[in-house]
Every structure is written in C-alpha cells, then in structure tokens.
Amino acid sequence: MKTLENLLQRNRNWAASVHADDPDFFAKLENQQMPQYLWIGCSDSRVPANQITGLAPGEVFVHRNVANVVAETDFNLLAVLQYAVDVLKVRHIIVCGHYGCGGVRAALENFRHGMIDNWLSGIRALRRVHREELDALPPEAASDRLCELNVLAQASHVARTTIVEDAWERGQEIFVHSWIYRLDNGIILPLRPAIKAPLNNLD
Structure with a gap:
C-alpha cells in the first residue's frame, strides 16, 4: 500500500x-483552461477520464459520481454543467458509464444498501421500465445491459436540462455523447449518435 x-x-x-x-x-x-469536453462519469477508480482518453490536464472538465447519474436535484452536477456550458463553452458533453458498475449492480439487487439506495432510485426506476428485457438475460448480462440503459438515460437527462436547451436555443453548438467503457480491454464504445438538438425536436 x-x-x-x-x-x-x-x-x-x-x-x-x-x-x-x-x-x-x-x-x-x-x-487558462480551455477544455472542449465535459466528462460526466462514474466515481470508480478504474475509470479515470484523462487517462483512458489520453488527454492532458486542462483538456477535459470532469464531474464524477456513483453510477454517472444526472439528477435534476443534484446542484453539484448542475453547477458543473452550467460552468462548462456557459463559461468554458465546451462543445462535447460525454456521459460515460462502464460495464461492471457496482452502483448499477446494486440497483438490480433486491435488498437495501443504505443511503446509496436514494441515489440509485432513478436507476431502479429504469430497471422497472425495462424489467421484461432484463429478466430474460443472465445476471451478468442483465447488469451490463442496465449499465448501457443507464448511460442512455443520463445522456437524455443532460440534453433535457434547461442549461443545455438554452445553449442550443442561442445557437451554441453542443453534442451530448453516450459512451460506455470496458474494463476488460480499456476500450470506450459509443452507444448511439450524439444528441445535438433538443430531444423534442428529434424524430
């Protein structure tokens, strides 16, 4: 040690x-710091934003929490998001989860973990919405799939914040990305094309 x-x-x-x-x-x-990227990731020590993207200090603005949650009640996250968008003028907001996420795994389990359960309530709700799909999978595959669904949901939450919507309204170019990291080989996988306009204007 x-x-x-x-x-x-x-x-x-x-x-x-x-x-x-x-x-x-x-x-x-x-x-000065002039990052082009805001990284919203998991607190897991195995997923350090700068290292896994090969970026130097000053190149990425970072917010991390358990299970990369984007909650409208999290003023810490919202303060980071507003500073990144309004002051730093980042072009890319990356929500990056990872397979094998302990927070997501806890949300799948049927017993209490303490205060963390309050934090994971949104992921538990996501689990209920996708119960049929998840219940048809083996436990590890279900956990990995919920990790993916969580990233997609949190990226949508970012796109629906007034901070990002207002930026789009005034013509600021912002792309919201949904990525997931594989611990077994160190590779980041995009889960869908970037969101680049208000979701209610998309097909």
Whole structure:
C-alpha cells in the first residue's frame, strides 16, 4: 500500500517529467483552461477520464459520481454543467458509464444498501421500465445491459436540462455523447449518435 509520502514523491516526479518535456506547460495551464469536453462519469477508480482518453490536464472538465447519474436535484452536477456550458463553452458533453458498475449492480439487487439506495432510485426506476428485457438475460448480462440503459438515460437527462436547451436555443453548438467503457480491454464504445438538438425536436 502506497503511503501519503509516496504519493507526494510520485507527484514531484510527475511534475519534473512534465516540465522536462514542456518547460512552459504549467505556466500555460495556470493562466487558462480551455477544455472542449465535459466528462460526466462514474466515481470508480478504474475509470479515470484523462487517462483512458489520453488527454492532458486542462483538456477535459470532469464531474464524477456513483453510477454517472444526472439528477435534476443534484446542484453539484448542475453547477458543473452550467460552468462548462456557459463559461468554458465546451462543445462535447460525454456521459460515460462502464460495464461492471457496482452502483448499477446494486440497483438490480433486491435488498437495501443504505443511503446509496436514494441515489440509485432513478436507476431502479429504469430497471422497472425495462424489467421484461432484463429478466430474460443472465445476471451478468442483465447488469451490463442496465449499465448501457443507464448511460442512455443520463445522456437524455443532460440534453433535457434547461442549461443545455438554452445553449442550443442561442445557437451554441453542443453534442451530448453516450459512451460506455470496458474494463476488460480499456476500450470506450459509443452507444448511439450524439444528441445535438433538443430531444423534442428529434424524430
């Protein structure tokens, strides 16, 4: 197990390596951030946004929570979303879940887990809507399918926020993506084409 001092040393090593490769990197980073992407992902430590997309610090604005939930009552998420859209002017909002998500698996189970059940209530509702499809699958496949359905639902929630709808109304170009990450091979899979206009205007 790595000690805190070990982490600090690793940080110093990283900073020295970055500076050696690009002496101006931190000076440029200090003065501005201009990410093109907002990443809404799961808190799972195996799914770090920058690393799995190969992006450097300053290139992606990140919000993470258990099971990549987008809830209209989550002011933390909404504050991040508004800042990303209105101030940073990101063009791409990526909702990225992952197969084997513990939060989604918990939503499939029929016993209480504590306070987390309140957070997962929307995924449980999604499970009820798709019960027939999910019940026809083996447990692991059902969990993976619910992971996909959850990503699709949360991306739709993003598109239906007044923040994104207002941005589209004023002509701002925003694409909302639905992605899922495979832990077994490190590959990200798009689940559907990006949403680029209000959902009620789409066929």
